[in-house]
Amino acid sequence: MNETLPGYDVLIVGGGVVGTALLYTLSKYTDIKNVGLIEKYSDFGLVNSASYNNSQTLHFGDIETNYSIDKARSVKRMADMVMKYLESEKEPPSGKKIFSKYSKMVLAVGSNQVQELKKRFPPFSELFPKLRMIEREEIGKIEPRVLEGRDPDQEIIALVTEDGYTVDFKRLCHSFVDNALMKNPTLDISLDTKLLKITKESDHYTVLTNKGEIKASVVVIAAGGHSLMIAKSLGYGKNLAVLSMAGSFYTAPKVLNGKVYTIQVPKLPFAAIHGDPEVHSEQVTRFGPTAKPIFELERHNMSTFFEYWKTFGLGISPIISLLNILFDKILFSYIFMNFLYDLPFVGKRLFIKEVRKIVPSLKLDELRYARGIGGTRPQIVNNTTRKLEMGEAKLAGDKIIFNITPSPGASTCLGNAYSDTQEIIRFLDDKYKFNKEAFEKDLM
Numbered sequence: 001m002n003e004t005l006p007g008y009d010v011l012i013v014g015g016g017v018v019g020t021a022l023l024y025t026l027s028k029y030t031d032i033k034n035v036g037l038i039e040k041y042s043d044f045g046l047v048n049s050a051s052y053n054n055s056q057t058l059h060f061g062d063i064e065t066n067y068s069i070d071k072a073r074s075v076k077r078m079a080d081m082v083m084k085y086l087e088s089e090k091e092p093p094s095g096k097k098i099f100s101k102y103s104k105m106v107l108a109v110g111s112n113q114v115q116e117l118k119k120r121f122p123p124f125s126e127l128f129p130k131l132r133m134i135e136r137e138e139i140g141k142i143e144p145r146v147l148e149g150r151d152p153d154q155e156i157i158a159l160v161t162e163d164g165y166t167v168d169f170k171r172l173c174h175s176f177v178d179n180a181l182m183k184n185p186t187l188d189i190s191l192d193t194k195l196l197k198i199t200k201e202s203d204h205y206t207v208l209t210n211k212g213e214i215k216a217s218v219v220v221i222a223a224g225g226h227s228l229m230i231a232k233s234l235g236y237g238k239n240l241a242v243l244s245m246a247g248s249f250y251t252a253p254k255v256l257n258g259k260v261y262t263i264q265v266p267k268l269p270f271a272a273i274h275g276d277p278e279v280h281s282e283q284v285t286r287f288g289p290t291a292k293p294i295f296e297l298e299r300h301n302m303s304t305f306f307e308y309w310k311t312f313g314l315g316i317s318p319i320i321s322l323l324n325i326l327f328d329k330i331l332f333s334y335i336f337m338n339f340l341y342d343l344p345f346v347g348k349r350l351f352i353k354e355v356r357k358i359v360p361s362l363k364l365d366e367l368r369y370a371r372g373i374g375g376t377r378p379q380i381v382n383n384t385t386r387k388l389e390m391g392e393a394k395l396a397g398d399k400i401i402f403n404i405t406p407s408p409g410a411s412t413c414l415g416n417a418y419s420d421t422q423e424i425i426r427f428l429d430d431k432y433k434f435n436k437e438a439f440e441k442d443l444m
Contacts, residue, residue, distance in 0.1 A: 007034075007214070007215035007217075008034050008035060008188070008215070008217070009032050009033075009034040009216070009217050009218065009428060010026060010034070010036070010216065010217070010219075010424055011036045011038070011205070011216035012035070012036070012037040013037075013195050013207070013220070013221045013222065013223055013230075014039065014221065014222035014223040014224070014226075015038075015043075015044040015191070016044070016045055016047055016048060016224065017172055017176075017410040018403050018417075019403075020037075020044055020045070020172075020174075020177050020180075021413035021414050022222065022421070023035065023177065023180045023189075024176035024177070024179055024180045025414070025417040025421050025439065026417075026421060027187060028179065028183045028439075029421070029436075029438055030421060030432055030433065033186055035184070035188070036187070036189070036190070036214065036216070037187070037190070038209060039190070039191050039192075039193065040192070040194035041191065041192070042192050044170065044174055044177060045170030045171075045174070046170070047224060047298055047375070048224055048376065048410075049169040049172070049173055049410060050169075051280075052373045052375075053299060053373075053375025053376075054409060055271070055274075055286075055288070055289060056166045056168070056276060056279045057164075057166060057167070057411075058079055058082055058166075058167050059075060059079060059408045060075060060079045060083075060163070060411070061073075061076050061127075062127075062128040062159070063105065063131075063261050064106075064264070064408075065116075065117075065263050066264035066272075069123050069127065072127060075408060075411065076128070077415065078411065078412040078415025079411045080443075081415055081418070081443040081444060082167075082410075083163070084443050084444075085443060089175055096174075097168075097280070098167065098171045099165050099167045099172075099279070100279055100282065101162075101164060101165055101166075102164040102166060103142055103160060103161070103164055103257065103258035103259070104161060104164030105139070105142070105143070105158040105159060105161075105258070105260055106158060106159050106262070107158050107261070107263070108156065108263055109156050109263075109357065110154070114155050117133075117157060117158075117159060117263070118133070118157070120159075121159060130162060131160070131161045132159070132161070133157060133158070134159075134160050135157055136156055136157075145255045145256065145359045146260060146359065146360075148359075149360040149361030166277060166278075166279045167279065167410070168279045172410070190209075190211065192210075192211075193209050194209055194210045195208070195209055195223075196209060196210060197233070198230060198233065200234060200398065204217050205217075205218075205400065217427070217428065218424055218427045218428060219399070219400045219401075220420060221400070221403065224297065224376075224378055224404070224405065225244060225297040225308070225311060225378035225404065225405075226311070227395075228240060228395075228402065229307055229310055230402065231397075231402040232311065234400070236395050236397050237402070239384050240381065240382060240383065241313050241321065241322070241381040242297070242308070242311045242378045242379070242381065243293055243312075243322065243325070243379045243381050243388065244294050244295070244296060244297060244377075244379075245291050245377050245378075245379050246291070246294040246376050247289030247290060247375065247376070247377070248290045248341065248342055248370070248373070249287060249290075250288060250355065250367050250370055251278075251285065251287070251367075251373075252284075252355075252362060252368070253283065253284065253285070253366060254283045254284065255285050255362060256277065256358075256359070258277065259275065259277070261274040262274060262357055262358060270289075270334075273287060273288065273355070273357070273358070274358070275287050275358050286370065286373075290338040290341045290351070291335070292335055292338045292339050293335065294376065296376070297376070297378070299375045313383075318381065320386065321381050321383045321386045321387075324386045325381065325386070337350070344369075348364065348368075348369060349364065351367070352364055377409070378393070378404055378405050379405075380393040380404060392412070392416075393405045399427045401420055401424075403416060403420070414443060418436075418439060421434050422436075
């Protein structure tokens with residue numbers, strides 16, 4: 001017989017950076033006290049929020065050349081929230097450093113890229129006042145190895161800013177939880193607690209876990225790709241599927257002083273190759289990510305293989321959508337090369353060609369495949385349009401929210417929490433208050 005656990009006004013499922021950011025926001029900026037969070041693992045931020053499973057970067061849209069000005073404006077607004085939180089947490093309750101700050105730049109190499117970046121600069125410099133356009137000499141002063149071994153006649157410019165944040169998002173999860181508990185010690189947090197089934201009753205949800213049943217008036221699912229699987233079990237998102245894109249990385253001894261990005265390839269929804277200092281060791285430079293589809297909801301976790309297919313769906317429609325996407329000429333070529341990058345011996349020899357676009361003089365023996373590093377991003381496939389859905393993937397239903405993937409990743413976690421909190425207050429018939437003014441004063 002199942003034990004009946006306490007009921008909640010709000011239950012959050014998932015202890016990654018999205019779920020814990022919401023926990024923090026509800027605790028500090030609302031008067032909702034009866035809040036619970038369950039996480040299936042033994043700690044917070046062990047899946048996509050772990051530093052070995054993501055690019056460790058706080059994205060603003062200033063040097064990400066796949067962002068339109070409108071997209072950058074939206075992302076900057078939310079990334080600024082995380083930046084302000086991080087700056088206020090230079091001495092976090094745990095005493096553990098959450099972030100490091102470096103310069104960051106995007107390189108344009110060759111006349112076509114140079115012209116493209118020059119056109120991009122004026123509107124983006126208005127949105128990002130600290131963004132500067134620099135030429136060869138200054139590039140070399142900031143990043144000597146970007147010029148070392150490069151053809152002196154090769155045309156090159158860069159956009160650069162000092163606001164390059166490398167973040168340990170797992171530690172950010174802990175910071176959110178610590179501060180939430182300081183504000184509301186009655187929070188009920190259960191680790192090693194896995195959702196097995198969720199059922200909608202007349203006025204609440206019943207959540208069956210491995211530790212018993214929980215009742216909640218409002219539920220927010222913040223479980224990455226699993227969010228869509230749970231949504232489908234309740235009849236939401238039936239026309240959607242997940243394409244799990246796995247990213248891998250290579251590392252080298254310190255060859256960059258900060259972050260260096262390359263120009264985004266048009267039409268590709270995946271990040272261009274870039275180099276970053278490791279969040280806790282500036283003596284290591286990480287290059288990547290690669291990107292390839294895998295049939296797991298979590299990287300390096302074969303137990304999620306069957307959950308992936310349950311989420312993807314086994315009908316003819318998702319199969320046609322997948323084939324339509326994967327056999328796009330540009331995307332197919334890109335994915336094929338990314339499979340090769342992960343192969344022993346040959347992968348490094350192919351990938352170094354991409355890295356040398358950033359560091360021309362990098363030697364083969366300086367580059368190492370980073371085993372065990374690299375997570376997944378659940379890209380949403382729309383089976384109606386047969387296309388990948390770009391950006392945020394979120395579903396809302398009857399007093400329930402499914403956060404499948406914010407965009408871009410953890411950088412928008414507090415902006416996501418801000419919008420979810422407003423929706424939660426509405427779900428609870430405005431019985432509680434959200435102090436938006438305090439949130440905006442602190443973080444916007």
